[in-house]
Amino acid sequence: MSETHSAEPSHGQLTREDVLKVARLARLGLDESEVEEFTGQLGQVLGYVGILEEADTEGVEPLAGASERTDVLREDEPGESLTRDQALSGAPRHDDRFFLVPPVLDTSAE
Amino acid sequence: MPSPTTIIGLEVHVQLQTRTKIFCGCANRFNPDEPNVQTCPVCLGLPGALPVMNRRALELSVRAGLALSGTIAGLTKWDRKQYYYPDLPKAYQISQYDLPFCQGGHLDVDVEQENGEIQSRHIRLIRVHLEEDAGKNLHDESGRGGDSRVDLNRAGTPLLEIVSEPDIRSAAEARRYLEEIRLLMVYLGVSDCNMQEGSLRCDANVNLEISNSANESIRTPIVEVKNLNSFRGVEAALVYEISRQQREFEQCGGIYADTAKQTRGWDADRGVTFAQRGKEEASDYRYFPDPDLLPVSFSDEWIEIQRAELCEPPADRRRRFVAELGLSEYDAGVLVDRGRETADYFEAVATACGDAKQAANWVTQDVLRELNEREETIESFPIDAQGLASLLGMITSGDLTTRSGREVFSSLMNNQGGDGSIVERIASIVEERGLSAVADSGALETVIDAVISRNEKAAEDFRGGKDAAIGKLIGEVMREVGGADPNAVRETLISRLRP
Amino acid sequence: MTACREPASVLIERLSNGETTSLELTEACLAEITSHDGAVGAFLHVAGDSARQAAESIDRRRAAGEPLGRLAGLPVAVKDVLVTRDQPTTCGSRMLEGWTPPYDAHTVEKLRDADAVLIGKTNMDEFAMGSTTENSAFGPTRTPWQLDCVAGGSSGGSAAAVSAGFAPLAVGSDTGGSIRQPASFCGVVGLKPSYGRVSRYGLVAYASSLDQVGPFARDVAGAAMLLEVLAGHDRRDGTSVDQPVPPYGQQLEKPVDGLRIGICPDHFGDGLDPEVREAVERALDIYRGLGADVQEIELPHSRFAVACYYLVAPSEASSNLARYDGIHYGRRTDDHDGLVEMYSNSRGAAFGTEVKRRIMLGTYALSAGYYDAYYLKAQKVRRLIQQDYSQAFADVDVIASPVAPTPAVRLGQLTDDPLQMYLADAYTISANLAGLPGVSIPAGFSQDGRPIGLQLLANAFTEDRLLRAAAMHERETDWHLATPTFAGDAC
Incomplete structure (x- = not known):
């Protein structure tokens, strides 16, 4: 979604394009029926969560986690690493040295 | 028509010199020959694994921030920057969004202008933040479109990002700025800044302010040149990009179809920048606070402890060498820019022999020549500072001529003069060769x-x-x-x- | 009654005085699983051989007089959301089918250290998203009490395993009620600890700021015993709290003096099944009879809890589940034209509908232009909810409520309507938003024989008092002693 997109929550007014955009952002392949289903359902849920607007949160600090502790650090001391075989063991494709992926084409010469 | 103004801001990435990675105990070591041996559930992003912040990474970061005159935040937190890329195993990078540990700051850089004059430039910083490095994608270069290979040894290396204001006005200035950052980081022991190994990298944002025919000031669209991995590369890429933008401006007359920021790569072989296909939806990283990492607070006491660990920054040291030791700007620059150990060596020699100018001459000429020839660093130099100081002392007092001093020096370099201390060996060489100055x-x-x-x-x-x-x-x-x-x-x- | 249906404390006793062996117990559990799990669907993986080996080894060590761990020889089932280095871990998803992690979760290490016998991995809603276990890619779990009804979720497999006598103890995880609600549907005790009480290291994340690992048992003592093993500080989880673990089991007999119970009128409004209401009120009467002071409290922001939760949890989930990209582990489809499509097609093919729905919701809530209105707003409301509870706990020791608006529902009853399903979490999710401990204890049955649970919540890190309050009710009732009978089962 671009920065210029409406900042107003679109309660219950999710469009098909919104769904496709979000699916692209989430790298989530949806089939036609899912697109349709989600357009309605997500719109419904977003409509429901609009209830939060009724909560007066003026001056309320957001709470990111149940714990508000700070400063949990580890010392800079080596721990155990996995072997390469272990690291690669779950990979759908590897060549015993590297993980393999389809070509990463992010450049195109001028 | 007034000449265009160049506007450059740099984002410099510095890998921190910690023993272990930022969130796990895997070794923080450049190791391209043995891919995927420095990983664990955490830096592989395995389901269930959790990050815990490395204390040393924080200390080094804060020292860097202080040395850059930044303001250290009382409370800082980490956010997830989300995008898909094979070298990013969690599909988010743990970075800092709205509460970086350091804001503001600046770096003063001496830059030689076109007229040969040295001008001090004040480059302001926007922020410094601490994040994790990604792994490495190795693309198939056969041109047959083979699979890319992914090595995660580097994934999770602690990485500082130093973001400047667009205060840089030329390619040469950008280079000097980067050189000065490198020197500062190495002086502080924050990073080894080894550019071949990628521990210092930089992206440059550049555009021009040009007057058009109607004498209106037009800004060319900002271009981000990515992955500049050498000083020469930074300068050359910016020189190219500045002239490219100028040509483009002349061609379009300052009327651009698309003014959005563009990302370009730098092809060092061809000496050109080239358009990169932007990462799809790259503008929406969906940052949010990482719920796995608790915020960190810095007390004033703790910050002062870190400040006490700082050394004299290179710029101050150059200034002091000129003002207090009477060196030329040039010599001071050579000594300081060579690295902290060399400057320390020089200072030890100068103090011990009492003649800073002579010490500077010898270190900048004789010592550095030997080091360059031997491709060694000052730490392994065979003549220690006390030894060189005593040799120089003999010259100053007239016990030895300069010429004989050079002879003694080269004998010492050739391991002559026995097994004793340098001072003893000097005495024995002088004796053996009858080099004692004729006092009669x-x-x-x-x-x-x-x-x-x-x-x-x-x-x-x-x-x-x-x-x-x-x-x-x-x-x-x-x-x-x-x-x-x-x-x-x-x-x-x-x-x-x-x- | 089979051996495995005895409470854990009884079995520990029998093991230590030589009345039975770990191998006997393990075999008994495995036999029950073989006979009945086809109908229940509690397990995704049964580790028969390694369980037998572990049991034999513990028996040998016991015979040799060696010191043994606190759960020595007791079979324990583990939700398939905790990584295990010798057993596959799927999270109920095709995405991780066939994956055996190279490491153990902290809680799994703790179980091994306590000499528990890890008998298998239990079924769950895919990536813990759901409240019926119907979102498992490998088939639903049914409550052993009525096989046409769901076991609840997302820890349905663990709850059903304990209920059915497949294991005396089981481990689950709770992000919005995923331990307490299935405990209620299956008639067992299930406890969600305070956030930070148990390490999340090796717990596959759904919503990191809400997830907690916790115990299932047949009675309060069993839950206390297992919690004692699971709890404790872990340096690998920054959110894990460095506080001593009290001996939860030791003081259970001691009632909470002058117990003050809070009830929130909002929890007893429309939509609450009359039989559930009756069970909760009966439980409150029992407490009153024990001298407890039952008083009304206000939780003014509880009406926002479902909306808050369904922004926070999916937002975190959308990020936590981004890593399943078909590169470093998990599924990759061959059907793609390049990298971007590989991501989309792999994720599209391997994730189920509910997971996709929540990823979509969370991605939307975090995306540019919506962050403030959704995610940030939800975080602010989350603080208000937490403040409500800290104020309430100034006046009361525990808050009592239903666990779910109804007893176990029929399979398929809710799956078509996500919003209705989300609303059914209303009683449980506040504990996660506020980081509080909560327990579900058996409190009765519907007329047609489905279990009903009572939920008690307490202030953070007061599990000891929460368990003591729960034990007070348990001593006065025998709901926890009832066991389901399978059709054709002789006992």
Whole structure:
């Protein structure tokens, strides 16, 4: 979604394009029926969560986690690493040295 | 038409010199030959694994922030920056969004202008933040579109990002800024900044402000040039990009179809920047606070402890070498820019021998020449600072001529003079070769008189005002008296011939 | 009654005085699983051989007089959301089918250290998203009490395993009620600890700021015993709290003096099944009879809890589940044209509908232009909810409520309507938003024989008092002693 997109929550007014955009952002392949289903359902849920607007949160600090502790650090001391075989063991494709992926084409010469 | 103004901001990435990665105990080590051996559930992003912040990474970060005169936040937190890329195993990078540990700051850089004048430039910083590095994608270069390979040894290396304001006005200035950052980080022990190994990298945002035919000031669209991995690369890429934007401006007359920021790569072989296909939806990273990492608070006491760990920054040191030790700007620059250890060495020599200028001459010329030839660093240099200082002391006191001093120096470099300390070896070399300066002026005068009488023509020429003629006479006296001080010889000759 | 249906404390006793062996117990559990799990669907993986080996080894060590761990020889089932280095871990998803992690979760290490016998991995809603276990890619779990009804979720497999006598103890995880609600549907005790009480290291994340690992048992003592093993500080989880673990089991007999119970009128409004209401009120009467002071409290922001939760949890989930990209582990489809499509097609093919729905919701809530209105707003409301509870706990020791608006529902009853399903979490999710401990204890049955649970919540890190309050009710009732009978089962 671009920065210029409406900042107003679109309660219950999710469009098909919104769904496709979000699916692209989430790298989530949806089939036609899912697109349709989600357009309605997500719109419904977003409509429901609009209830939060009724909560007066003026001056309320957001709470990111149940714990508000700070400063949990580890010392800079080596721990155990996995072997390469272990690291690669779950990979759908590897060549015993590297993980393999389809070509990463992010450049195109001028 | 006024010439265009260049507007450059740099984002510099510095890998921190910790033993282990930022969130796990895997080794933080450049190791391209053994891919995927420095990983664990955490840096592989395995389901269920959790990050815990490395204390040392924080300390080094805060020291860097302080040295850059930034304001250290009382409370800082980490956010997830979300995008898909094979070298990013969690599909988010743990970075800092709205509460970086350091804001503001600046770096002053001396830059030689086109007219040869040195100008000090004040480059302001926007922020410094601490994040994790990604792994490495190795693309198939056969051109057959083969699979890319992914090595996660680097994934999770602690990485500082130093973001400047767009205060940089030329490619050369950008280079100097980057060099100064590198030097500062190495001085602080924050990073080894080894550019070949990628521990210092940089992206440059560049555009131009140009007046068009109607005398309106137009800004060209900002271009981000990615992955500049050498000083030369930064300068060359920016030189190219500045002229490219200028050409483009001339072609379109300042009317752009698309003014959005563009991302370009730098092809060092061809010497051109090239358009990169932007990561799809790259503008929406969906940052949010990482619920796995608790925020970190810095007390004033803790910050002061880190400040106490700082060393004198290179810029201050250069200034001090000039102001207090009387060095030339040039010598001060050479000594300081060579690295903290070299400057420390020089300072130790200067203090011990009491003659900073002489120490600077010897270190910048003799010592650095040897180091360059041997491709060694000052730490492994065979003559320690005390040794060199004592040699220089002998020269200053007249016990040794400069020429003999050089001979002793090179003997020491060739491991001569026995097994003792450098001072003992110097004594034994001087003794062995009879290099001790001839202190008995009577003996010297006898030789001089003999030389004058053998070289009547040269003596006559000199008397007649031909200054160069004295060289031959000095040379001959020197050959005859091993340890003679050439200055003393010159003075005696002059007093004889032009009384 | 089979051996495995005895409470854990009884079995520990029998093991230590030699009345039975770990191998006998393990075999008994495995036999029950073989006979009945086809109908229940509690397990995704049964580790028969390694369980037998572990049991034999513990028996040998016991015979040799060696010191043994606190759960020595007791079979324990583990929700398939905790990584295990010797057993596959799927999270109920095709995405991780066939994946055996190279490491153990902290809680799994703790179980091994306590000499528990890890008998298998239990079924769950895919990536813990759901409240019926119907979102498992490998088939639903049914409550052993009525096989046409769901076991609840997302820890349905663990709840059903304990209920059915497949294991005396089981481990689950709770992000919005995923331990307490299935405990209620299956008639067992299930406890969600305070956030930070148990390490999340090796717990596959759904919503990191809400997830907690916790115990299932047949009675309060069993839950206390297992919690004692699971709890404790872990340096590998920054959110894990470095506080001593009290001996939860030791003081259970001691009632909470002058117990003050809070009830929130909002929890007893429309939509609450009359039989559930009756069970909760009966439980409150029992407490009153024990001298407890039952008083009304206000939780003014509880009406926002479902909306808050369904922004926070999916937002975190959308990020936590981004890593399943078909590169470093998990599924990759061959059907793609390049990298971007590989991501989309792999994720599209391997994730189920509910997971996709929540990823979509969370991605939307975090995306540019919506962050403030959704995610940030939800975080602010989350603080208000937490403040409500800290104020309430100034006046009361525990808050009592239903666990779910109804007893176990029929399979398929809710799956078509996500919003209705989300609303059914209303009683449980506040504990996660506020980081509080909560327990579900058996409190009765519907007329047609489905279990009903009572939920008690307490202030953070007061599990000891929460368990004591729960034990007070348990001592006065025998709901926890009832066991389901399978059709054709002789006992």
